[in-house]
Amino acid sequence: MSRTEEQGEIPAGGSLAHRVPDLGGLELLLAVARLGSLGGAARELGITQPAASSRIRSMERQLGVALVDRSPRGSRLTDAGALVTDWARRIVEAAEAFDVGAQALRDRRDSRLRVAASMTIAEYLLPGWLLALRAQRPDTAVSLHAGNSTVVAERLLADEADLGFVEGLTVPTGLDSVVIAHDRLIVVTAPAHPWSRRRRSLAAEELASTPLILREKGSGTRQVLDAALGGLARPLIELSSTTAVKAAAVSGAGPAVLSELAVGEELAMRRLVRVPVEGVALARDLRAVWPTGHRPTGPARDLLSLTRG
Template sequence: MDIQDLQLFITVVRLGSISAAARQTSLSQPSASRRIRHLERELGVELLDRSRAVATPTREGLEFLQFAERVIQQYEALQRHFSTTSPPFHMSLNIAASTTPGEYWLPTILPPFQADNPHIQISLCVMPSAAVETCVVERRCDLGFIGRPPNHSHLRHWVVAEDEIVLAVSSSHAFAGREKVSLGELNGQPFVCRSSGSATHEVIVAKLAELGFHLSRQRLALEVTSVPAQLNAIAAGQGIGFVSRMALAGPGQSRVVPVPIAEVKLKRKLYMIQDPE
C-alpha cells in the first residue's frame, strides 16, 4: 500500500462510491477497484460492504479508515515541515559546447530558459567539437552542442540553429567595404585559421574544396586555438580568415568586418547532441 491507496480509500468512504472516488482522484474506475481489492488482499480482510448501493466500510474497514486518516495527517504535517525547513530542490544540467554555440549562441538562449526554470543549475564548458562528442559519449555531460553532425553515429542529434560563416578582414584591409570578393581573389592572401578540431574550420575547408578552393594550399600566417585570438590577429592585419558571423556581432569587433564571397553563401547548422542510453 502507498499514500495514494490510503487517500483513495478515505475518498471512497467519504463519497460512498468507488467510481465517484476514482473521478475525484483522477483514476479510472477499474484502476480504483483494483487498488481497493489489492488493499483487502494485502490486509486479509474485506474493507467495504459491497452488498449495499452505497460503499460502506466494514468493521475492519472502519479501523483501517482511522489508520489511513492518521497516516495522511502525519504525511501532510511532514510535507509542511520540509517545505519550511529544507532548501529548495535543485537539478544540475551540465553542457559541453564547441566555440560558436558555447560562446555566442547559448549565452543568448540560456537566460530565458533559466528564468523559467530557476531550480536548474547550469554548467557550461566550452571545448573543441571532438572533445564535446567525447564528453557526451563518456557521459561527463548531459548535453552537447557542436557546429556539425556528430561523428558517433549512435548519438541522437537535433538541429537547433543556423549559422553563417563569413570571410573576416581587418577594417583597414583592401577587401573592407567591398560588396563581395571572389574566391580567386583570395589566392596569395595570408590566412589566420583555427587549429584542427574546430568544427568551423572543418566545415569551411570542406565547403570551399567543393568549389575548387583548397584552404590547405594557401599561405598560413597564423594558426590559433580560439576565436578571440583569431579576431585579434585579423584586426592587427596578420591575415584574413573565416569565422562565424555570430562572433562578429559581439562588442568591440568594429576593427574586423565581414566580406561576402561571390560564389557562395556559407551556411551551416548547429546541433544539440545526446547519448540515448
C-alpha cells in the first residue's frame, strides 16, 4: 500500500469528483473563513456543528492537507486552507453562474407550452384543462394546434409540440403514452331520419354498409369505427372536424358516428337522436402522448397531471 493510501488520501488520477470536494464542503470552508467560527458557519448553513466538523475533516483527508486550526477561541484557516479557500471562492462563483443560467433555461421553457390535440379532445376536454393550468401558471403562454391523430404525432416528432393528445386505437410509432380518459362512439341522426324511429337496435352489418357522415382518414374516430366494423361503406360526406360532422348530422344530411362527449347538448335538446347499435363495441381510450424517452417537464408535466386528475 502506498504512503498516500495509508494517509487516507485519494490517489492522483481517476474521476475529478473523487479528487475535488463537493460544493457543500467548499461553501462551508468559505463560511468558516468569513466568520472565523466553525459553529457560526454551521448555523449559517443550517447544519449541526458535529456535521460541519466531520465535513471539514473529510475535505482534509481528501486533499491531504490541514485546512482549519480549531481552538477554544475559534477556527482559523491554515496557510493551505487560505489558499484552498481562494480556489473554492472561484468554484462557488462559477457554480452560482451555472445555477443562474440553468434557471434562465427553465424560465424560457416554462414561458410557453405547445399542445397538439385531436379534434374531440381539443374541442371538448382541453378548454377546461387549460383554464386550470392558467390558474397554476398564469405566465405560461399556451398555443394549441388541433388536428387528427396522425397530425398530432407528426408535430410531436418534428419538435413542434411539447405534449399531444390522441384518440386512435394504437400509439403512433416513436411516442410514449398514458391513458387519461375513456370515450364511447355513438350513432346519431336528426329526428326526421328513419333510424330515429327504429324499434330494434341497428345491426353492425347495416351500419358498416350504410354511407355515413365521417371524419377524414387519419382521425382517431375513423380508425376506431373502421376497426370495429371491419370496413366502412364509401362516406356520404367526409369532413375534417367533429363540429362539422355534428352540424351536418343536425341538418339532416345523414347519420353520423361521433364521440359521446361531443353530442351531449344536442341529444338533450333533441336536435340529434341516439341510435342503439348491437354487435359492435365502440369504446376507446383517450391518450396523452410525447416523444419516446422524453417525459413531459415543466408546464407540459403540469397539464398532464391536470388531465389525469
